[in-house]
Amino acid sequence: MDLGELRAIVDRLRLEGGDVAEIEVKTAADGFPKTVTSSLSAFANIPGGGLLIFGLDERRGFKATGVYDAAGCKSALATVARQNLTPPITFDVQDFTVENARVVVARIHEIPSSAKPCRVRSTGKAYLRAHDGDYELSQVEEQAFLASRDVPRFDQATVPEATRDDLDPELLLSYIVSCRAGSTSLARLGDDDILFRTGVTAGPDRTLTVAGLLTLGVYPQQFMPNAIIQASVTAGEDDAADIRALDVQRFDGPIPVMLEQALNWVRRNSRARIRRSPQGHAHDEQEYPPEAVRELLSNALVHRDLGPYSLTQAITLRLDPGQLILTNPGGLWGVTVDNLGRTGVTSSRNAWLLRICQNVRFGPERRVVEALTSGIPTILTSLRAARMPPPHFHDQAIRFTARLVNSASPVKTAKVKGSRSVNAVLLMEILRAGAATMSQLMTGTGLTERQIAYALEPLRADGLVLVEGGRGSRTVYRCVGPDHES
Template identity: 45%
Template sequence: MDQDLDELVARLRATRGDYDDVEVKSAAGGLPQSLTSTLSALANHPGGGTIILGLDEATGFRPVRLSDPQALKQGLAGKARSFSPPVRLAIRDAEVDGIPVIVARVHECDPSAKPCRVAASGVAYMRGHDGDFPLSALEQQAFLVARQPPLFDRKPVEGAAREDLDEELVAAFLRSVRERDPQGLGRFNEDAELLRRAGVTLPDGTPTVAGVLAMGVHPQEWFPRFVIQASAEPLSSDPAGARARNQTTISGPIPRMLDAAMAWARRVFDTTIVSTPDGTVHDRPTYPYVAFREIIANALLHRDLDHWSEGMATEVRLRRDRLIVSNPGGLYGITVERLGRDAVTSARNARLVAICQHVRTPETGARVVEALATGIPIVNQVLAEAGLRPAHYIDAAIRFTVVIQQAVPPMRPGEDLNQTELRVYDALAAGGRSAAELKHELSLSAPNVRKALRELRSRGLVEQLGGPGRPTTYRRLTD
């Protein structure tokens, strides 16, 4: 196995899941139909991605025998031509643990031709943190809008007036500017002139989008979905049918939303009691509050503000094993690989970021943002100190997602199957089988076959077809 693939498979096994730019399929039963959406999504993904055929994610990325590798490669190449524009692939043979696999590098579609669509249906797909999703018509428009510099935060808010700005926030903003930048923006003595030159208002006094979002009394009067939608996954002890817990919608200007988001996190994040070397005892949250604040602040400041995203909120989802924060709008002027490195800064909403450097949160008096490229390094540092893996950043071009996983990821359903169960599972790759057929093919006893099938069904890896009066067969649920 070549070194690059060796390292990639090792990472997949360590994290027990696909990456946003890597898709793994066993393909033991032929070319999976689900590759149609994957090819479109990876072509639309910044930097493209990689498809590996011949690894079974359900059993810990174990290599499986491919019945006809040449047919798989031809089928994959043929499928790539069924898109508009066609998907560009580089297909090669490789090995994992001494067993042949197929690796296909999916090249990113030229930005001027995005989104890459399925030619037959016209549907385009994007990558998410847990799958491929069809783009809505509005989301497809986002690819066209992204070809121009974003200046939406400088536009006037029709119907808003100076009185629609929060006086407490404005006063703190003016003090900060005059203290921190006395020879620049702070040298303007008249408040109205300073606010105008800072981009908070226009010459006629009308607040800008940036001014309202940063310091408006209630920005949602004009931007109803500039909110944080937060919720936690139900617990096993919750009543049957429960969909979520601690669901809330957080509104207001950015500094007040930050305070409210932190209050929600303190209520909802689980805590453990830990002792330190100096003998003191503390409550430690599952996810560090400092990291959460940095991620939420970035989501609010860098979310897309154009018309296509007006109906979308910043989302926070607390699941049993991970924390997910997502906002409309991908990275601007920077790639995931450069986040937190080389002190690189790039702002989708430059005017909003500049204003928020001087805006303070009412509860703590803390600055909303420094804009010094220190946020991501701080997130990495506090996660490491808490024993957590680095945050996983997913840039899907029109949506940006941050995923923080708990220290010990849960075991995948099929990682600890015994040898008999693995043999039965592999035999079903080529198609449905009855228990009698499996007994004959694998030279196993009937009780052992039935026991293995019961275990595979309980893990959600195999389903039973048929029933009383009809032949009973079993088939795999993966791929």
């Protein structure tokens, strides 16, 4: 970090008037703050860690009040990191002069999954970070962290109560035919051996596995009641005040059936628009590209956490005004948001379930999962074709969220300079619909406040976005200038 980046962060904090999920501010003018350990624990537990800034006073509009002593602050932080947390955490630290005051900035590193969760030694409590600060982990969340220390194998757990009669005959036949067609080795085996060798059954008694039931079962929810997709449409401004959600649905059955049900539900609750090709031909276009939605749903179904602590939670699918939000229990495993979909980067929380789904049909032709690493590129390609921004992925270590902003008001990229980031294009799309606060922009885009602030800076400099509201007040961002259509 350099001084310019720090000043930009301070400006963003002042505009919003509060801390953000990845940044915590402490005053430290009269000594080292005593309330720092929960933030250190939270940052160490979340993907990517976080930023801790000493020497700003949030109650005074993030005024630079300085630290009591820069060297002493760094030394005290090192002591707390080593002695007050278990396991000890690591960090990088710098100090700067901001508005004639000395400010200390520490980048807190995420600890390895094998050591999570990081706890406060004196209380044994562990924390996670949210937009409104730190919160103590629940027992279920702690179990998720502990289970992630080893390679997950919950998809290969057996379900002793289940029998072969609990498998869907049509799905089973299709699966065996597909396995034989795709492997010369499996083609030589009998049906029972194929199911055993591919993880549908396991153990000496060849009992059905969690993976086998979820993909080929007649009704897996008989044994795993919350292995479902819970869907709802958020009520809009025109709906009655006492209506909180519309078209609430619960999708169950095997994975191929849930996938088809959820896709049809999104299509039913989405708007269509008419787009004209360069040749002048008109065609209907879905609000959310079906290919992108299909891949996101497939990923959620295949990569959700199947541990006993997480099987109490459903996958949630929500259509808000302007966006689709899909959340599944369990964060990423073996990959990060930054390298999702990159060639050569493959990892799966449920390796057996993934392999089975590559031979389970979705509809008459398509597999639930087409191929390793092909899903994210397919999503990006379909969104580009629809002139939509890429999805936002948020990994919270114990849950994973994907967001799509709808294509009802297409971004006119010709007016957005080539140097603009994708995030800037996304923000312009949101602001064309009306003024928004930082919180509304975060909800509407799925971006962090840091990402939004960086993207807004050039838009403000070019007169495309106006900021209204004084320091510490409720700041509003408005689209103005030649790029705005009223």
